Amino acid sequence: MNMGNMMSFIKPELLVFNNLMFKSSAPYLWVLLGIAFVIVLSVLNKINKKWFVFIFMLVFACLGVRSAFQLMNEPAVLLFNQMLVSDSFGSFFNILFLGSAIITALSSFRYLDKQEIQHPEYYILLLLSSLGMMLMASALDLIVLFIALEIMSLAVYVLVGFRRHDRKSNEAALKYFILGSVASVIFLYGVALLYGVTATTQIREILKHVHASQGAMSPLFVIGVGLILFGFLFKVACVPLHMWMPDVYEGAPAPITGFMTAGLKTAAFAAFIRVFTSLGYGTAFSVQLQNHFHDLLWVFAVATMVVGNLVALLQTNLKRMLAYSSIAHSGYLLVGILSGCLNQEGYAPLLVYLMAYIVMNLGVFAILSFLSSRDDTGLSLYDLSGLSRRHPVFSFCLAVFLFSMAGLPPTVGFVGKYWLFYSAVQAGEVSLVVISVLCSAVSVYYYLRVLVYVYMRDEVSSFGEQRSLSIFYHFAVGLMVICTLQWGLMPSSLLQIAKKVVMSF
Amino acid sequence: MRTQINPQVILVFAAIIFFIGLMGVLVRKNIIIVLMCVELMLNAVNLTFISFSRILNHLGGQVSVFFIITVAAAESAVGLGLVIALFRTLRSVDTDSIELLKG
Numbered sequence: 037m038n039m040g041n042m043m044s045f046i047k048p049e050l051l052v053f054n055n056l057m058f059k060s061s062a063p064y065l066w067v068l069l070g071i072a073f074v075i076v077l078s079v080l081n082k083i084n085k086k087w088f089v090f091i092f093m094l095v096f097a098c099l100g101v102r103s104a105f106q107l108m109n110e111p112a113v114l115l116f117n118q119m120l121v122s123d124s125f126g127s128f129f130n131i132l133f134l135g136s137a138i139i140t141a142l143s144s145f146r147y148l149d150k151q152e153i154q155h156p157e158y159y160i161l162l163l164l165s166s167l168g169m170m171l172m173a174s175a176l177d178l179i180v181l182f183i184a185l186e187i188m189s190l191a192v193y194v195l196v197g198f199r200r201h202d203r204k205s206n207e208a209a210l211k212y213f214i215l216g217s218v219a220s221v222i223f224l225y226g227v228a229l230l231y232g233v234t235a236t237t238q239i240r241e242i243l244k245h246v247h248a249s250q251g252a253m254s255p256l257f258v259i260g261v262g263l264i265l266f267g268f269l270f271k272v273a274c275v276p277l278h279m280w281m282p283d284v285y286e287g288a289p290a291p292i293t294g295f296m297t298a299g300l301k302t303a304a305f306a307a308f309i310r311v312f313t314s315l316g317y318g319t320a321f322s323v324q325l326q327n328h329f330h331d332l333l334w335v336f337a338v339a340t341m342v343v344g345n346l347v348a349l350l351q352t353n354l355k356r357m358l359a360y361s362s363i364a365h366s367g368y369l370l371v372g373i374l375s376g377c378l379n380q381e382g383y384a385p386l387l388v389y390l391m392a393y394i395v396m397n398l399g400v401f402a403i404l405s406f407l408s409s410r411d412d413t414g415l416s417l418y419d420l421s422g423l424s425r426r427h428p429v430f431s432f433c434l435a436v437f438l439f440s441m442a443g444l445p446p447t448v449g450f451v452g453k454y455w456l457f458y459s460a461v462q463a464g465e466v467s468l469v470v471i472s473v474l475c476s477a478v479s480v481y482y483y484l485r486v487l488v489y490v491y492m493r494d495e496v497s498s499f500g501e502q503r504s505l506s507i508f509y510h511f512a513v514g515l516m517v518i519c520t521l522q523w524g525l526m527p528s529s530l531l532q533i534a535k536k537v538v539m540s541f
Numbered sequence: 542m543r544t545q546i547n548p549q550v551i552l553v554f555a556a557i558i559f560f561i562g563l564m565g566v567l568v569r570k571n572i573i574i575v576l577m578c579v580e581l582m583l584n585a586v587n588l589t590f591i592s593f594s595r596i597l598n599h600l601g602g603q604v605s606v607f608f609i610i611t612v613a614a615a616e617s618a619v620g621l622g623l624v625i626a627l628f629r630t631l632r633s634v635d636t637d638s639i640e641l642l643k644g
Contacts, residue, residue, distance in 0.1 A: 179605045179608055179609075182608075182609075182612070183608055183612060186612045186615070186616065190615055190616065190619050193619055193623065194619060194622075194623075197623055197626055200626045200629075200630075201629075201630065202630070203627075203630040203631060203641055204641050206623070206626050206627040206630050206631070207627065207631075207639045207641055209623050209626070209627075210572065210623050210624065210627050210639065211639065213619065213620055213623050214566065214572075214575055214576075214579070214620075217579050217616055217620070218563070218566050218579060218582070221562075221579060221582040221583055221586060222563075222582075224583070224586045224609065225559060225582075225585075225586050225589065228586050228589040228590050228593065228602075229589070231590065231593055231601070231602055231605070232552075232589070232593035232596070232597070235597045235599045235601070236601065237601060237605065287641075
């Protein structure tokens with residue numbers, strides 16, 4: 037073989053690691069350092085592991101957030117032989133992922149005590165999976181993307197089965213593991229086919245190839261893109277690839293369910309945007325292929341919204357209901373993906389919606405982790421009867437989050453939905469927006485039904501007195517309520533950040 | 542003289558193995574066998590990478606295989622751990638007995 041040709045993809049000038057690159061990779065390095073440090077802490081016997089591990093996990097995650105904030109305004113820097121990029125798009129998502137890890141850790145501390153599963157591994161896995169998400173949002177190479185996906189998923193499989201003496205939790209973890217790993221492998225097969233066509237796994241090189249071929253795609257390329265699309269649609273739980281999600285959400289510990297709704301879905305969408313814009317969706321595909329993909333995503337979006345919302349109407353378990361509502365939200369987010377390449381605001385509305393989605397879901401699941409009883413039951417609608425008399429403040433917060441999920445003003449959910457649908461109309465997707473708005477109107481019923489039970493029914497069960505209230509729950513829920521209302525009333529700063537992030541991309 | 546296998550043949554072979562693995566995941570009842578089928582699919586992808594690397598005369602595919610093998614090892618470790626945890630509470634490794642979560 038011709039060695040010169042084979043080695044040509046390693047560019048020696050890109051293998052240096054200078055000061056600028058070191059600074060740009062700071063968020064990842066802080067989290068990595070945090071993982072290593074917390075692992076060492078958790079095997080020491082002399083100390084009170086619980087508090088040390090918890091506090092140091094929070095400290096390192098906060099350091100990561102701080103350095104990601106500093107990188108928000110910096111120009112893009114390519115790292116590790118163009119495998120990763122550190123730009124404001126990546127930094128924005130890094131803040132979101134680490135923020136969700138912090139809120140999840142805060143809302144799980146007392147939960148783990150209550151379930152008697154307070155092990156230090158929990159916080160390590162939380163940090164590991166957020167590292168995977170961070171790498172996913174900034175990967176420029178499909179193999180790196182795959183490895184990041186696996187880092188994230190493997191940690192989350194274990195977290196889902198963390199209540200390991202409980203059959204439900206184990207079943208959920210194994211189901212998720214089998215389906216998730218099959219989806220990853222299918223994604224990887226798509227990568228292999230793209231490699232076969234383009235002789236590279238770097239998404240920018242693939243884009244160059246697409247531009248050069250002037251829309252003349254080989255069938256192998258189309259199949260490869262289709263398989264990659266399958267992997268993403270599985271991860272964001274689009275109908276008909278959604279069957280795993282309600283089961284996994286029901287079986288997983290409540291704070292982890294919140295982390296999955298917030299983190300996993302956001303990571304999948306971040307990678308989705310980066311890969312599909314780079315693979316030429318919206319710019320370089322031939323008109324015919326573009327239309328094919330557009331129609332495919334259109335059908336997926338409509339099916340996801342309709343099925344998610346209608347099945348959610350029938351659920352009485354809150355975690356299952358929120359799982360279906362999360363499927364429905366995937367549908368709205370797909371509307372953002374569809375219209376993103378067709379209007380001048382690009383993916384900015386999608387980013388705002390993702391932020392709104394993260395904030396309200398983390399808030400709801402923080403409350404649910406507090407309400408769940410010893411064996412993670414007590415989360416059906418009827419158990420919430422008369423909650424407002426027992427916990428008036430938390431009931432009010434729950435009301436704020438559910439109003440936000442239903443998309444009613446003055447909450448951030450309204451801002452997100454309004455802007456998303458407005459931009460979709462601008463992009464000419466009127467029929468899609470009509471369907472989304474109708475689905476959204478249906479969703480108001482099942483969100484407000486929870487509030488009917490909370491505020492208008494008499495108390496039936498009296499358990500809940502023994503629940504230990506802690507400052508961490510208050511902090512997590514309070515922060516999310518402030519975000520929901522603040523961004524709902526004064527959204528301009530949020531919109532500006534999203535626009536800036538998209539411009540950099 | 543050494544006989545060379547045509548890389549295109551290996552590509553087809555890998556595709557067949559991939560679909561055997563996929564079918565195995567979908568129809569087999571024993572969780573251990575399902576895990577083996579996932580590994581089979583991963584190795585089919587490895588073969589695809591290697592034969593493309595041969596066809597294109599490009600080293601990237603072979604490097605990718607090392608990473609995929611590492612990920613596959615981690616994945617089977619986590620998978621078997623989860624199977625053991627399930628076996629402790631369920632006393633079975635049959636997919637039909639996974640029935641608590643429905644709807």
